[in-house]
Amino acid sequence: DAGVIQSPRHEVTEMGQEVTLRCKPISGHDYLFWYRQTMMRGLELLIYFNNNVPIDDSGMPEDRFSAKMPNASFSTLKIQPSEPRDSAVYFCASSPRAGGYLTEAFFGQGTRLTVV
């Protein structure tokens, strides 16, 4: 398996523009997580899905952020409109469930977003 695949690796956009980040999880993994990493706040969990259904989006900072998982092999995180404070590295991770527990999260390479 190629691992978790995120695109793009880097994104530079102007304030006010819509940004869409993409993720392909590892095949067979039930869970998909979106994290944001900044120097100030570290790794924050934004939202996660179980079997394509959003379970907890309490970490999504504002209504400008939305995430979808239309099928088991694809998820998007959208920011509309983007603001400079959204600049961060966004990670997608997927995880299998084994024996009733989530035992490990596999991360993609991340997308570095810069909003100017």
Next chain:
Amino acid sequence: AQTVTQSQPEMSVQEAETVTLSCTYDTSESDYYLFWYKQPPSRQMILVIRQEAYKQQNATENRFSVNFQKAAKSFSLKISDSQLGDAAMYFCAFFQGGSEKLVFGKGTKLTVNP
């Protein structure tokens, strides 16, 4: 709420020496998983080692080992024979049994001096 605390923002070690990174966590549950992830400058998150809370034996992966103190809710990472390639950010993380959230500490930046 689950929390993970890494009290050392930065650490340094001489090549070939041993270093220990600290982590404490807070939970009221008895079943959970603990992890150390490494993030080199490439920013890829790499799993270093995992510990199941129900196991008393400390996990070991080659030069990496943990000191898991369940009663004290402490989970430190020991790196032996440090190598230049060990230089990275190290994150302690926590999966609580029955929960589906992987919670991270703020990280420790490790520098390895030649």
